[in-house]
Amino acid sequence: MTVKDVAKAAGVSVASVSRALNGHQSMADDTRARILDFAARMRYMPNGAARSLITRRTHAIGAVLPDLHGEFFSELIRGMDSAARAHGLHLLVSSSHGSASEAGEVLRALRGRVDGLLIMSPHADADMLADNLPLELPTVLMNTRVSGGSYAAISIDNYGGATAMMRHLVERGYRRIAFIAGPPNNFDADERLRGYRNGLAELLPRQREWIFPGNFSEESGYRAGTEIRANGTLPQAIFAANDTMAIGCLFALGEQGINVPDDIAMTGFDDIPIARYVTPPLTTVRVRIADLGRQALEALAAQIEHPDENVAEPTSLDCEIVVRKSCS
Amino acid sequence: MTVKDVAKAAGVSVASVSRALNGHQSMADDTRARILDFAARMRYMPNGAARSLITRRTHAIGAVLPDLHGEFFSELIRGMDSAARAHGLHLLVSSSHGSASEAGEVLRALRGRVDGLLIMSPHADADMLADNLPLELPTVLMNTRVSGGSYAAISIDNYGGATAMMRHLVERGYRRIAFIAGPPNNFDADERLRGYRNGLAELLPRQREWIFPGNFSEESGYRAGTEIRANGTLPQAIFAANDTMAIGCLFALGEQGINVPDDIAMTGFDDIPIARYVTPPLTTVRVRIADLGRQALEALAAQIEHPDENVAEPTSLDCEIVVRKSCS
DNA sequence: GAGCATGATGTAAACGTTTACATCGCTGCG
DNA sequence: CGCAGCGATGTAAACGTTTACATCATGCTC
Numbered sequence: 001m002t003v004k005d006v007a008k009a010a011g012v013s014v015a016s017v018s019r020a021l022n023g024h025q026s027m028a029d030d031t032r033a034r035i036l037d038f039a040a041r042m043r044y045m046p047n048g049a050a051r052s053l054i055t056r057r058t059h060a061i062g063a064v065l066p067d068l069h070g071e072f073f074s075e076l077i078r079g080m081d082s083a084a085r086a087h088g089l090h091l092l093v094s095s096s097h098g099s100a101s102e103a104g105e106v107l108r109a110l111r112g113r114v115d116g117l118l119i120m121s122p123h124a125d126a127d128m129l130a131d132n133l134p135l136e137l138p139t140v141l142m143n144t145r146v147s148g149g150s151y152a153a154i155s156i157d158n159y160g161g162a163t164a165m166m167r168h169l170v171e172r173g174y175r176r177i178a179f180i181a182g183p184p185n186n187f188d189a190d191e192r193l194r195g196y197r198n199g200l201a202e203l204l205p206r207q208r209e210w211i212f213p214g215n216f217s218e219e220s221g222y223r224a225g226t227e228i229r230a231n232g233t234l235p236q237a238i239f240a241a242n243d244t245m246a247i248g249c250l251f252a253l254g255e256q257g258i259n260v261p262d263d264i265a266m267t268g269f270d271d272i273p274i275a276r277y278v279t280p281p282l283t284t285v286r287v288r289i290a291d292l293g294r295q296a297l298e299a300l301a302a303q304i305e306h307p308d309e310n311v312a313e314p315t316s317l318d319c320e321i322v323v324r325k326s327c328s
Numbered sequence: 329m330t331v332k333d334v335a336k337a338a339g340v341s342v343a344s345v346s347r348a349l350n351g352h353q354s355m356a357d358d359t360r361a362r363i364l365d366f367a368a369r370m371r372y373m374p375n376g377a378a379r380s381l382i383t384r385r386t387h388a389i390g391a392v393l394p395d396l397h398g399e400f401f402s403e404l405i406r407g408m409d410s411a412a413r414a415h416g417l418h419l420l421v422s423s424s425h426g427s428a429s430e431a432g433e434v435l436r437a438l439r440g441r442v443d444g445l446l447i448m449s450p451h452a453d454a455d456m457l458a459d460n461l462p463l464e465l466p467t468v469l470m471n472t473r474v475s476g477g478s479y480a481a482i483s484i485d486n487y488g489g490a491t492a493m494m495r496h497l498v499e500r501g502y503r504r505i506a507f508i509a510g511p512p513n514n515f516d517a518d519e520r521l522r523g524y525r526n527g528l529a530e531l532l533p534r535q536r537e538w539i540f541p542g543n544f545s546e547e548s549g550y551r552a553g554t555e556i557r558a559n560g561t562l563p564q565a566i567f568a569a570n571d572t573m574a575i576g577c578l579f580a581l582g583e584q585g586i587n588v589p590d591d592i593a594m595t596g597f598d599d600i601p602i603a604r605y606v607t608p609p610l611t612t613v614r615v616r617i618a619d620l621g622r623q624a625l626e627a628l629a630a631q632i633e634h635p636d637e638n639v640a641e642p643t644s645l646d647c648e649i650v651v652r653k654s655c656s
Numbered sequence: 657g658a659g660c661a662t663g664a665t666g667t668a669a670a671c672g673t674t675t676a677c678a679t680c681g682c683t684g685c686g
Numbered sequence: 687c688g689c690a691g692c693g694a695t696g697t698a699a700a701c702g703t704t705t706a707c708a709t710c711a712t713g714c715t716c
Contacts, residue, residue, distance in 0.1 A: 049671085
C-alpha cells in the first residue's frame, strides 16, 4: 500500500495524493474528498521512514537514560511522554548502558531516527557527546555536570535540596547525622553528597562526616541499615541520597527494632509517590520529577522548532522539603 | 555527512562505503580499514530513515500502553527494554490514550516507524486493530480480551491469581472478604474481579460480595479505606485488585487506627517492588511484570525474525501468592 | 599465452515520500 | 479574440541508503 497505489486507484497523480493527505490548500475539494476516501478504504498509511527521509523530521525524540528501575524513571518518562504527545512527538526510550562506549553506541544508533535527544547519563561528558552526537542535533542534557555553552541543560537543584534538608535536620535538633550515598560518579549523587558535606561543615562544624556507601537501590539502603550499629553509637538521623534507599534502610531498621523517628530520624530525597505510604511516612526532598521530564522536553521542542536561536541557559529546578513523620 | 561524502573523501564508491560499514565479506582488508577510518574521522553516522526505507527494517518496536503511571509500567518497560536491547531493537513507547480513536491514531502514526507492536490497551478490540494496523505487521497483544487467531497474545493469569488469593484467605480463616475493584472495562481488573467473585461463590457460598470501586490508583484505594466503616461491620480481609490501591487503603486504615493485620487483613495484586517495604509488608499475588514485558518482546522478536510461521498460541503467565505480614 | 574463475570495486536502480516546477485549462479583461 | 493570471493537477527530482548487476584486474590452469 503506497501512495502510488492510492493514486492509481483514484486516477490521480502521487502529488495529488500527497497534497490531499497533508491538507495542502490549492486542491479542488471534491478531488481531495475522493482521494481521502480511497486512502481510507484502502487502509493506506504513509510510511514514516520515507517521509522522514525527505522532510528531515521524524517526529520522534530519543530519551537516553541510565536505567529504568523504579519510580523515579517511571515519573520522568511520564512527564516526557505527556509533553511529547502535546507536541505531536513520539518518545524513543533507551536505557541501562553500563559503559561510555555502550552509551555512545546508543547515541549513534539514534542518528536519523529522532529530531532531538534528551540525555541523562553518567557517561555524558563533553568529549563523549562530541564524539557521538551528530552536529546540530538538538539536545537537552538532564542532571549532568557538563555545562558551558554548547548544550542546553536542565537539572534538579540537588545541592540546594540537600543543604535545605541538612538545615531542616539541624533545626529539629539532630546532631549526629549520617548519610547514605548514591553511586559514585553519578551527578545527582555527587551533588547531594556535596550538600550533606557542606551543610554539615557549615551548620555543625564539630560533627564528623558519617557516610554509608550506596547505589540508589533499595537493597543498598537496606545494607546500610543493617550496618548502622557497627561502630557502637547510633546516629540521630539518617539522610539517604534517595527515597528508595531510605525505604530499604527503614525496613532494615524496623527489623532491628529500631524505632523511626523516636530512635533515629530518617529522610530521603526525590519524594517518589510511595514515600508517603511507607511507615512512618518519609520526610524527604520533593523533586518534581515529572516536571523535570516535561520541562526538558519543552526545552527540546523549543530548540527543534527554533533551531537558529541560541541554546538557553542551564536551568535548575528547585526542590522543597516535605515534612512527614519519619523525622519528628 | 552522508555516505557520498565519505566515499568522495576516501576515493571510493558509495557501494564500498556501505559494504565497509556493514561488514560485507568481499572487500580488501586495507580498503575497508581506510574507509572505516575516514568514516570515523568524519563522524559519519548512517541515516536511520534512509536505511529503513530500503531495508524495510527499522529496528524499533512500538509499545502502546494505556498509561505510564506507577511501578507496574516502570517494570513492564524495563522488561521490554532489556529484551529489546538483547535483540538490537529500540523501544518506542506511547501511552495514555483515553479513547479508542486516540489509540487508533497512535497505531497509525507508528506505521513505517516500527518493525512490530506490543499493545496493551483497553481499546484494542479486534475491529479497532483491523482498522488501524497495517496488515502483516507483527503484533503481540498483552493482557487483552481479544483472542482467537490473528494476533499473538500474552497475559497474566489474573483469574488464576485472584482465585488463588481467595483460597489463601479462606484457608487462613477469613470469611468476610471485601474487594477493591480496578477500573471498569479494564481486562486485568475484570479478570481479577471475576476471580474474587467465583472464588467467593465457590469457597464461601454463604458470604455476600462486598465490592468497593477503584481505578488502580493509590488515591482510589485510600478512598475505599476511608469508607470501610460505612456499613457498620468491618470486613475481616480486604483484597485489592492491585498493590497500589492496597497501599493507599493501608494508609487510610492506619489513619483510622485500624490495625493490619490484627483488625483487618490486607492483600494486593502485582507484587510491585515496594510492596515488601510498606508496613506491614503486603501479602500479594506476584506477577512477574518485567517477565511479562520480556516475554512479550521475545514473542514479537520471534515473529519478526520468522514472519512465515504461524502465530503462537496465546500464552499466560502464572502468578504466585507471596505471603507477608499484612495477612496474619 | 589464452581462457577463465575469482575477488574487488563501481554503477545505478530502488525504497516511498514531498515539493519545486511545468503544464493545462479557465476566466475575465482590454 | 488574444492574452494575462490563476487555480488545479501532473512530472520528476531529491532525500540517503542498500544491493543486484556489471565491470575490471588478477592469477591460475592447461
